[in-house]
Amino acid sequence: MLQKLNERIQGLFAWVIIILVTITFALFGVQYYMQSRSATQAKAEVNGQTISLHDFDLNYRRLQQQDSTQTTAEGEIQRKKALLNEMIQKAVSVQAAESGGFKVTAAQTVNAIQSIPQFQQEGHFSVERYQQGLNHGSFTPDTFQKEVQQELLLNQQRFAYSDTAFSLPYELKQFVNLSMQTRDYDYLVIPYQSFMQQVKLSEKEINTYYQQHRQSFKTPEKIEIEYVRLSMQDIRDNIVISEEQLKRSYDENKSSYYNPTKWHVAHIFFSFPLNATTEQQKKIEQKAIDISNTLKKSPNQFDELVKTSSDDKLSVVNNGELPWIVAGQSELDKALVDLKTVGQISLPVKTSHGYEILKLLAYTPATLKPFDSVKQSIKEQIVLDKVQTEYSHQLEQLSDLAYQSPDSLKPIENKLHLPIQKTEAFSREDGKTELTKNTQVIQVAFSPAILTQGDNSEPLQIDDESVVVLRLLKHIPANEQSLSDVKSTIETLLIKQQAELHAKMIGQRLISLKNDVTAQNKFLENLRINWQHAPKKGVKDNSIPEDLNKLAFQSGRINKVIGDVLSSGDYVLIRLTKITDGQLSELDKIQKEHILKQIAKSHGQVDYDLYLDSLLSRATIQRY
Numbered sequence: 001m002l003q004k005l006n007e008r009i010q011g012l013f014a015w016v017i018i019i020l021v022t023i024t025f026a027l028f029g030v031q032y033y034m035q036s037r038s039a040t041q042a043k044a045e046v047n048g049q050t051i052s053l054h055d056f057d058l059n060y061r062r063l064q065q066q067d068s069t070q071t072t073a074e075g076e077i078q079r080k081k082a083l084l085n086e087m088i089q090k091a092v093s094v095q096a097a098e099s100g101g102f103k104v105t106a107a108q109t110v111n112a113i114q115s116i117p118q119f120q121q122e123g124h125f126s127v128e129r130y131q132q133g134l135n136h137g138s139f140t141p142d143t144f145q146k147e148v149q150q151e152l153l154l155n156q157q158r159f160a161y162s163d164t165a166f167s168l169p170y171e172l173k174q175f176v177n178l179s180m181q182t183r184d185y186d187y188l189v190i191p192y193q194s195f196m197q198q199v200k201l202s203e204k205e206i207n208t209y210y211q212q213h214r215q216s217f218k219t220p221e222k223i224e225i226e227y228v229r230l231s232m233q234d235i236r237d238n239i240v241i242s243e244e245q246l247k248r249s250y251d252e253n254k255s256s257y258y259n260p261t262k263w264h265v266a267h268i269f270f271s272f273p274l275n276a277t278t279e280q281q282k283k284i285e286q287k288a289i290d291i292s293n294t295l296k297k298s299p300n301q302f303d304e305l306v307k308t309s310s311d312d313k314l315s316v317v318n319n320g321e322l323p324w325i326v327a328g329q330s331e332l333d334k335a336l337v338d339l340k341t342v343g344q345i346s347l348p349v350k351t352s353h354g355y356e357i358l359k360l361l362a363y364t365p366a367t368l369k370p371f372d373s374v375k376q377s378i379k380e381q382i383v384l385d386k387v388q389t390e391y392s393h394q395l396e397q398l399s400d401l402a403y404q405s406p407d408s409l410k411p412i413e414n415k416l417h418l419p420i421q422k423t424e425a426f427s428r429e430d431g432k433t434e435l436t437k438n439t440q441v442i443q444v445a446f447s448p449a450i451l452t453q454g455d456n457s458e459p460l461q462i463d464d465e466s467v468v469v470l471r472l473l474k475h476i477p478a479n480e481q482s483l484s485d486v487k488s489t490i491e492t493l494l495i496k497q498q499a500e501l502h503a504k505m506i507g508q509r510l511i512s513l514k515n516d517v518t519a520q521n522k523f524l525e526n527l528r529i530n531w532q533h534a535p536k537k538g539v540k541d542n543s544i545p546e547d548l549n550k551l552a553f554q555s556g557r558i559n560k561v562i563g564d565v566l567s568s569g570d571y572v573l574i575r576l577t578k579i580t581d582g583q584l585s586e587l588d589k590i591q592k593e594h595i596l597k598q599i600a601k602s603h604g605q606v607d608y609d610l611y612l613d614s615l616l617s618r619a620t621i622q623r624y
Contacts, residue, residue: 044084045622046091051084058138059083064440065136084623092615094150097157104152107329109145112152128384136464161611162604167596173584175599180582182536185552188510188529188573189566195502199495206490210483217481217489220427224474225445227435228409228418230398232465236387246378250371257369261327263336264362266302266320271311271354288348288355295345295357302345302359311354321361332358339363395467398459402469406455409471425476438462445470500569507563507571514561536580548572 043056060083114125121129134144210217250257270288273280291309295302306320315321327333335349339360346358394416405411409420423436428446431437444450444457450472459467506527513519524530534544534552541549547567555562555576563573587595 042624044088046088047095047620049091051087062137088621092619093154096615097153102153102156104149109149112148128380132464158608161608162601165600165604167599171599172596176584177581182538182580183552184535184578186531186533186575188531190503190507190571192499192503192569195499196495199498201494209490217486219479221478222425222427222476223445224423224425225470226420226422226473227468227470228412228420229466229468230394232387232391235390239383239386241379241382246375249378257374258366261366262364263325265322265358265360268306268310268320268357269312284355292348292357299345402456503571507573511561511563
């Protein structure tokens with residue numbers, strides 16, 4: 001039959017089939033291919049802007065590094081969904097901020113990065129720490145700068161709401177009444193320990209509990225692993241830099257070791273109106289030219305013209321004087337480079353905000369820093385470059401060796417001279433060392449690839465400067481404990497449960513006797529406990545158990561007795577006797593202003609959240 005079929009699909013008939021298949025692919029296959037490719041390249045699209053799958057995966061890995069809490073498969077799905085929603089909201093917010101006229105310059109971004117505490121060392125920006133931070137977060141300098149720039153942009157947008165919100169006097173009074181409210185109440189604690197000796201357990205009760213909870217009484221699954229560790233610090237410790245190398249680097253890169261040129265100037269500033277038209281800009285330019293022509297004839301009028309013509313009212317009081325300007329940090333560089341003589345006045349200079357006429361007050365030319373002053377920083381940079389180069393080289397070799405010889409760490413030890421180390425037996429919850437507590441290590445070590453297949457792991461980054469490759473050394477399966485092993489644990493648990501229940505029953509009995517004072521007093525006398533008084537307790541009073549005080553603030557009626565179980569297992573009764581609202585008159589002016597600002601800030605945050613909600617509701621969003 002197959003032979004006959006083969007014979008019949010020769011010739012013209014075969015060509016017909018080929019043509020039909022080709023057309024089908026052209027009509028449907030290409031479209032499917034393009035759609036699938038688009039779906040794999042993009043995670044979502046926000047108003048035409050793509051959130052790539054690559055960026056999403058990077059952000060998810062960063063999220064895992066920040067939050068190493070273990071979660072279920074469903075939890076992972078929810079975490080990824082929340083991350084995508086967050087990235088979509090950020091994309092919408094950035095788009096709105098940019099279209100709204102908010103702007104962050106490159107200089108502002110650089111200053112912000114250099115001010116990040118994690119990148120500081122002895123009070124100065126550390127290139128090495130910066131690079132370590134980028135490596136740990138899987139950033140390039142460009143992507144990190146973009147991230148910081150966007151955060152600064154969003155802060156501008158957020159502050160536009162929080163800084164313009166306001167609060168009203170009645171809100172202050174209402175806030176003080178509630179937040180500073182105090183309550184007087186009586187409370188009665190019925191300790192469950194008082195009833196523990198009365199509990200008598202039978203063997204049947206213990207055995208029944210054991211049979212119903214057998215799965216809870218297992219020794220945890222444990223493993224021992226062996227691993228090799230590649231560390232930047234180990235590489236760094238073996239690098240030696242000679243004096244000759246330092247001097248050669250200094251000579252070859254002298255242009256990098258100059259103190260930059262600095263100018264101290266005063267200016268007359270001619271500001272563009274907001275959203276200035278071409279016509280308005282020309283008028284401002286002509287005004288600047290007229291003033292410039294006046295100064296050419298009479299330079300001594302500069303201070304007077306500052307007072308009468310400059311739009312920079314802050315600098316007018318100092319005759320237009322500005323802070324020192326460093327080369328490369330201002331859009332005025334092109335004009336400043338020609339100012340070298342004190343008293344020299346520039347022609348009008350156009351900037352993004354208007355026109356300026358500059359007068360040189362002082363000038364410091366660029367100077368070469370002495371070798372000894374930069375020697376240490378040169379050494380740090382050379383060491384950093386060598387460490388990163390060698391680390392990258394060894395990491396590549398480590399990955400190849402772990403993959404090529406998946407059943408042993410010996411080739412890695414022999415090739416890279418990384419000693420094979422071992423851990424103690426540990427479960428998913430009881431690791432004793434930094435390595436066996438690491439969530440990523442735990443997840444990989446207990447994965448099927450390690451436990452079942454016995455392969456080496458891929459290199460795992462466990463901190464900013466090191467990775468490990470691990471493999472299974474010993475597997476200790478979970479083991480069900482016998483009744484005799486856990487009998488004392490069950491007895492303690494059941495006795496506590498029954499004692500707590502008894503305390504609760506006593507408490508509820510006392511509530512039912514609220515109108516029979518004699519019976520209540522007899523109960524209390526037998527129990528040897530008494531009502532305690534708690535006067536003037538605030539919402540966050542640390543002198544009394546938090547859950548007891550919280551229960552008192554849940555009660556809404558004077559003299560009504562309510563009860564509940566405390567976190568300790570004791571049962572408590574609460575009888576509210578007095579409610580005193582907070583008094584505005586007890587606050588001074590500064591305290592009132594602080595509270596008003598906090599209320600306004602809260603309103604601003606609500607306004608901003610509503611603004612974001614409206615942006616999202618109007619955005620065109622496609623999730624893949």
